[in-house]
Amino acid sequence: MSTLRAALLVALKDLQLEVRTKEILTSTGLFAVLVVTLGSLAFYTDPVSSPNVAPGVLWISILFCGILLIGRSWALERENDAVFGLLLAPIPRASIYIGKTISALVLLFVIELLLVPLCLIFFQIEASGIMLPLLALIFLGSVGFVSTASLFSAVGIRTRARDLMLSVLVFPLVAPALLASAVATRELFAGATTAEILGWMRILTAFDLLFVGFGVWVSRHLLSET
């Protein structure tokens, strides 16, 4: 079976589980709304300074929600040792990592579809003209972050200190992508054109390619003996 087909089966299984239980979206979505609401109440000053604050609140929300979501997604694999059911199948090991990354990305995008309008409304940011580049930035930032966090979740599936490891290792590693995303979003909110933030997008694309490629390569070995 091809890696991509097996990855899609793994991703569809995760999404089927989520449609059934709504466990991840409910808990993470509520958390996201809470963070954005608290951020807007605590940091909001006036319409002039709010574009400087909003990107921080938006990306902190995405980061925390992503960590929660990915942690929960891999916890499903630990329950009943279900991941070994996947490992027993004659599929490429990398497909498990790719499938889990795809499903986490889809779920995070659903949360982001809730987060972005809330953030724009609470911080009174004019949406016209920035939606497409903003969505592109969020997509690029999320891919790098989710691929890295998924990789370390795969590493930690049989490790007791998995949550600590996820926080301690993932945050520094994804810091460049998050900083680039936050700065590019700030520029966009401050009135920069798409052409002006293209450099940031290139950095994010390079980061994504690097971490997705590294994740696919490493996961073959990591998931071989858990």
Next chain:
Amino acid sequence: MKLDFEEVSVAGLTKSYGPTLALAGVDLSFSAGSVTVIQGSNGSGKSTLLWLLAMLAYPTRGEIRYGKYGVSRADGLRGRIGFVAHQLQLYPGLSGHENLLLAAKLQNIPYAEKRATDLCEALSLGEYWDRPVRTYSRGQAQRVSIARALLHEPRLLLMDEPATGLDAKSTASVVGLIEQEKQDGAIVIVVTHEAKFASQVADRVLHMDRGRLVEPEA
């Protein structure tokens, strides 16, 4: 491509977890159409042996051969191995049917639905087929796990305490299924503490203690 083999052999098989020696140089072979029961006290290395044979862990030393193939051909061999583990390896949020279909798709079985239905009947899974596994009793989930292991008609069937939680009728079904697998030429290795179950299925009984094969106590 699924690889075929008529014999499984292990030589000098050793597995340690840090300072703990789980298997200490085991030599064994298992041939097609036979049922081997392995018994022993807790921590004697029985389950570790099954995990190594299922290629879910690597030996620290020693070798496992599946006919002429080694573990380097794992991708082709995995489609020939069925494993009923002590932890049932099922997704609690999916129904028994969905768990089986997922396994069938991952195993690339073209006649998945029919095979799943046949096993459903053989193991009397029908009543709770479409309910989430988390609502099952241990015995019901155990039967789904057994069905999943048999789904792809494995050449090597590994079972860790397969009769756990099963009532007399279900145990009889499992005994029948093991007999059927044996008739079909499978290599069946069962770890069990249950003497009656062992006597019903075993062609040979091995005993393990502290990672080694030992003579049974009189």
